[in-house]
Structures are given as C-alpha cells and as structure tokens.
Amino acid sequence: xxxxxxxxxxxxxxxxxxxxxxxFLVKDRLDESIRGLVSIEGIPCLDLCRRSAPDRxxxxxxxxxxxxxxxxxxxxxxxxxxxxxxxxxxxxG
Amino acid sequence: MHFNNRAARLRRExxxxxxxxxxxxxxxxxxxxxxxxxxxxxxxxxxxxxHKDRAIIRLRVAARLGFDVGAKDDIEKPLADYAKEALERxxxxxxxxxxxxxxxNDCVSSPYIVTDVCQGCLAxxxxxxxxxxxxHFVEGRSRIDPTLCVGCxxxxxxxxxxxxxxxxxxxxxxCPVGAVVRDENGERRIDKERCVECGRCxxxxxxGAVMExxxxxxAIATVRSGAKVVALVAPAAVAQFPGGPxxxxxxxxxxxxxxxxxxxxxxxxTIEAETHELLERIERGEGPLATSCCPAWTKTARTAxxxxxxxxxxxxxxxxxxARAVKAARPDAALVFxxxxxxxxxxxxxxxxxxxxxxxxxxxxxxxxxxxxxxxMPERPFDAPDGTPALRPATRDARAFGASGGVAxxxxxxxxxxxxxxxxxxxxNGLDKAAIKEMGRWEAxxxxxxxxxxxxxxxxxxxxxxxxxxxxxATVALGKYAEAGSD
Ligand code: FES
Numbered sequence: 001x002x003x004x005x006x007x008x009x010x011x012x013x014x015x016x017x018x019x020x021x022x023x024f025l026v027k028d029r030l031d032e033s034i035r036g037l038v039s040i041e042g043i044p045c046l047d048l049c050r051r052s053a054p055d056r057x058x059x060x061x062x063x064x065x066x067x068x069x070x071x072x073x074x075x076x077x078x079x080x081x082x083x084x085x086x087x088x089x090x091x092x093g
Numbered sequence: 094m095h096f097n098n099r100a101a102r103l104r105r106e107x108x109x110x111x112x113x114x115x116x117x118x119x120x121x122x123x124x125x126x127x128x129x130x131x132x133x134x135x136x137x138x139x140x141x142x143x144h145k146d147r148a149i150i151r152l153r154v155a156a157r158l159g160f161d162v163g164a165k166d167d168i169e170k171p172l173a174d175y176a177k178e179a180l181e182r183x184x185x186x187x188x189x190x191x192x193x194x195x196x197x198n199d200c201v202s203s204p205y206i207v208t209d210v211c212q213g214c215l216a217x218x219x220x221x222x223x224x225x226x227x228x229h230f231v232e233g234r235s236r237i238d239p240t241l242c243v244g245c246x247x248x249x250x251x252x253x254x255x256x257x258x259x260x261x262x263x264x265x266x267x268c269p270v271g272a273v274v275r276d277e278n279g280e281r282r283i284d285k286e287r288c289v290e291c292g293r294c295x296x297x298x299x300x301g302a303v304m305e306x307x308x309x310x311x312a313i314a315t316v317r318s319g320a321k322v323v324a325l326v327a328p329a330a331v332a333q334f335p336g337g338p339x340x341x342x343x344x345x346x347x348x349x350x351x352x353x354x355x356x357x358x359x360x361x362x363t364i365e366a367e368t369h370e371l372l373e374r375i376e377r378g379e380g381p382l383a384t385s386c387c388p389a390w391t392k393t394a395r396t397a398x399x400x401x402x403x404x405x406x407x408x409x410x411x412x413x414x415x416a417r418a419v420k421a422a423r424p425d426a427a428l429v430f431x432x433x434x435x436x437x438x439x440x441x442x443x444x445x446x447x448x449x450x451x452x453x454x455x456x457x458x459x460x461x462x463x464x465x466x467x468x469x470m471p472e473r474p475f476d477a478p479d480g481t482p483a484l485r486p487a488t489r490d491a492r493a494f495g496a497s498g499g500v501a502x503x504x505x506x507x508x509x510x511x512x513x514x515x516x517x518x519x520x521x522n523g524l525d526k527a528a529i530k531e532m533g534r535w536e537a538x539x540x541x542x543x544x545x546x547x548x549x550x551x552x553x554x555x556x557x558x559x560x561x562x563x564x565x566x567a568t569v570a571l572g573k574y575a576e577a578g579s580d
Contacts, residue, residue, distance in 0.1 A: 011335055011468065012466060012468065013334075013335075013344075013457075013460050013461060013465055013466050013467045013468070014109075014461045016334065016335055016457075016467075016561070016562070017105060017109070017457035017458065017460060017461050017561055018102055018105055018106070018109075018461075019097040019101065019102055019105075019561070021335070021561070021562040021563045021566045021567075022096075022097055022563035022566070024563075024566070025563065025565070044466070044468040044469070045466055045468070049461075050464075055130045055133060056130070056133070057113065058109050058110070058113050058461050058462050058464070059106065059109050059461050061135070074102070076097060076098075077097075
C-alpha cells in the first residue's frame, strides 16, 4: 500500500537566504502520479545549519529539506524533486 | 536564467562566510582559508581543476570585500591585504559592475552553429536560403562559415530538424543598453558610461563573471562604529524575507541599527510631487511624463534614448525623500538604504542622499552570519524619521511601489481623490532590449498616454538583481505588506 511522502522544508533564515524560498513550489516539478502522495510542510530552522561542521559554517549546506526524515542538502527544485521521486519509487518497489 | 542557481548560491555563501569572519573579528587571520573551505569535498569542479576554481573564488572574495578586481594582476595580492584595506577604509571604494576576467568563459561570438542533429539531407534549405552563402557542406554535414555569417538566422528557421542553433552570449543578450563590450585584447568589459546598473548581466552570466564591489563591510563597520545608524528599508526589501514586516524590522534592529524607517513613508511624498508634476504637464498639454524612481531607467533615458523620446519627471525618489526626512530630524545619523537594487548605489552617490546602500543579498548574508532567526524575532514597529516608533504604518499605495504598476496606480488614485479624471497610464514592466527599441520609436510617435511608469526589473523592484526570495513568493509578500499599510 502506498503511503504519504512527508516533505519538510526548512523555512529558517539561513535556508531562506541560500535559496530555499522556492522549494515550496516543488510540487510543480513532480510527476502527476507522485504529486498526490506528497505533503509539504515548512518549519522553522531545522538546526542542521548550526550543527554542520565548523568549516561549513555559517549556513552549512543550506538550503535543507527532509524527505521522510532524510535530509537533502543544498536543495533546489531539481534535487528536491529528484529525492521525492526516488522515495516514491522506493516505496512502490 | 532561473533566479536560483549555483552561481547565486556561491555569491551568498562567500558573503555569509566573510560576514562571519568580520563579526567574529578574525578576518585577516582566516581569510586565506576561505577559498579552501568553499571548495572542500563536496565541491563540484567548474573549471579545469579545483586550483583554478579557488583562484577565481579568491577574486570573488576580494570583490565581496568591496574592491573592483577586474584586472589580471589583482590575483597576486594576498587576501589578507585586501582584508586589511577593507577594514581600514573610511568610505566605500569602487562603484559599478565589472567583469572578473578569470571567471569569464569568453563565450563564443559566432551566433549560429550547426549541431550533430544535422542529417545532411537532400533538400539542404540552410544552404540554399542563406543570403550570404555562408553555409556549405563538409563530409555531408552543414557548416557555417563564421566569417561570412551575419547572424540573420534564416538557416535555423529553415532547418526541418532544428539542427542549427544560436548560442547566445548571455551577458550581451541580457544587457539592454549595449554596455557589454570587448576591449583591444578581446576581453569583455563593462562600458561604465553606458551601463545603467540594472544588474541583468550579473544574474544572467552562467559563470557568475559579472561582479560588483560589495558594501557589506562598509555597512558592518558603520554599525560597529557606535554611530546612530538608520536603516531605510524599501518595500521590496521587506518582501524578500519571511515573517512579515514586524519581524523583519526587529531582525534588522538586532544587527545594531538604531532605527528602521520605511522608505514607503518617503514614497508618499513622491506620489504627491509626481501627481502635481503630471497635473501641470497635462494642463500644459506637453505629452506623456515618465516616472523617475527607477535609477536604471533614468540613466537609460539620459544615455540610451534621445532627449525627445521621453521626458522623465523631476520628482525625487522615495529613497531621497525618506532620507531627507531622517536627515532633517537627526542630522548626525548615518543612513543605510536597503533594497534588492544595484542601480540605487549610483543614485545614492549622485544625490548624496544616503551614506551607504546595502543589497538584500548582503543583508541576508549578514543575518546568516549573525545567526539571526527571523521567525523567532518579536514584532517591532517601524520608526518615524526622528527615531520614535512610527505612529502609523506607511500607506498601502506607497508600499505597493515595489511592484510593477504600483507607482502608476498610486498617482492615479491621487488624481481620483482630488476629483480629477484618472490619467492614462502605460507600464513598461522590465527594461529589456525590446522595450528600449519600442521607446526609441516614441520619438516619431509618442504613446497616447499621460504617465509612463518604467521599472527596469520585470515585476518591479521586488524582483531586483539582488533579491533572494522566489519572485512569486516575494510578490505575494509585497502584496501582504501593502495590504497591512494604512489608508
Ligand atoms: S535555517 Fe535551515 S537548517 Fe537552519
């Protein structure tokens, strides 16, 4: 049985500044067969920016998103859509 | 190009890293490590090798420290030396856009090429239709002789396989005023006389080769000097960040600005003056008047169009009016104007209205470096010019200045409020090559309108070259900010 894919998008300041604001439009990039499975939620700073290696601070590899709990680093519309699609295929198989 | 891309991310990462070093007072000590940190494992090499990438990043860092590093020998100088100079200077150094020669890809100038898709067909319409006989066949495949090609594009249209493509030079395509030129050595340069600082090339160059000396360091130094520093925030700046105006105001204040003044308050004076100027002009029957608040546009009108094509209003911009109000109330305060615009840097220099201009990209990097979390900020009202909390927010119409159509709508509303018929308006939404061509025709045939609103950026200031939010999201945010304004 197919379950929902939970996408959490970091709406914290570092992720926003590094280009995260458009991630909320990711559904536009998904295949129609997958779109219905995806729930999108924005939450304040996931704290991944602050917990990154000292050499990567500030901001770490922002923008971040989580696909069913798995972080996507330096996320953009393409990489996030790809991660969601991969997760859908994984669930299917 | 899509506004969000690796070049834009790199720009912001370098800014945020530099700001961190500055805020933690370890700039000269640690700056040499910065290019290595950026290219640490995980970095995908762009040029021949990571060493070349680092060499280019070094120059980007110097530009972000506020220097014009267009020349080749700038690469020799240690970053620590740039850093020392940046820390010691009292006023910002260079202004204007420049090419980072090392980063420039020297994009091909022959506009049409035949790709492998060519089938070498029997009909060969590319060759038979070429008016210059520039197309010939080599080993059964079409070839274009670049010395004969005049770039008319007929071959590309004629090919049934779409095998002939035009490889654009993105910066030259983007520049509406022909300011991207080649010097005697064939290197690309910005012709500063022609450049209107619209920032299109900065955005469109896929190699991020067009840069601009940042003002972030000067702004941090000003705030740290202990002086009273007033942030003048443009509507389009407020719209770049999540959380709404109250949290934005608090976030900017948390960086050390002593008060946060809405530029929209100055826009109210602009609306008033623009309305009267237009009324008089209509009464005198002198033809259409163009708006004056976009500095990329006013320079375009001055330098790229004939003086009879358009008349630009003499009304000062909201930046100038809001700055005047603050200076009158607090002559000792330092003024920093914040917006997504690059052209405002020149307007600031020419008018002397403000001490510094900070882009929203620079402000964002400062937030990141300072660990500012906008969402957890309290709500803070904006301030009046004298530094006390503002009694009312700026008006809806004034806040809407940041989007295309906003200025014309505000002036029209004033006409109606005065019992006059609304003026006819025409909006030029984005100053690209086509728009300038159209305006060139106005010399012979002026448009049948009263007010021409020109914004160099498509969508308005909210989509300026240094914006950080998705244009759709920022436009929605600007709408909400305007809605929350007073009547
Ligand atoms: S802002 Fe996104 S993880 Fe901190």
